[in-house]
Amino acid sequence: MSKQLVTKFNSIREWKDYCHDTHKSYLKNEYFTRWIEEKKIDVFDCSKLEKKEIGMITMAIENALKLCSRSFKIRLNKGLDLDFAISGGCINGAKILNMAKKMRNGSCSASVFLANKRAKSGKKILEFGDALTYVSDGVTIFTFDPNIKYPKRFFKEVIAHEVFHLLGLNMHHYDTKVNGYVKLPKCIMEYNAPAEHLCPKCKDGLLSFWEGMKNAKSN
């Protein structure tokens, strides 16, 4: 959890315009724009989670996606052997990313990996329960400790939090301060995702970003 600078906005309009225009840097990213356009998500279950838990995960992904579009399709795939990417008991995120890119073979979808080892990003080793998301490449790796029974809220809230990142919401709740929103409720984009929903500020941010993407494509 790193302390980040807070960006301030003087009004809700200013905030929405800012998010609307951040799509420009994403438009340059061919992969992001393509999977968003094709709206397919592949889930690879390489965990030891129960069927019921996998069901809760795909449901959480589906619900989060619905906020932006109703036409996303989730495909649940058989698990893959991730041994090649494991060293020192951890999964090397960069190797998974590489594999995901190769596997796609010209087709374009986002890939969600459910793994049962801690993930490593560069030298940093993430805690179990943390996810590693490469937004511009449409890849997320969730890590589950096989010795822990996760509460239901984990599957709902933590998963949806990460899906919102994947959809282009690159900020956390406390990264921005916007004049005009009074008394925001607890928000799923706080670090530990203490709520089920996006607060009005983060929701406006994500939807404005998507509007920007849509407008850019139709122009």
Ligand SMILES: [Zn+2]
């Ligand atoms: Zn929020």
Ligand SMILES: [Zn+2]
């Ligand atoms: Zn986050």
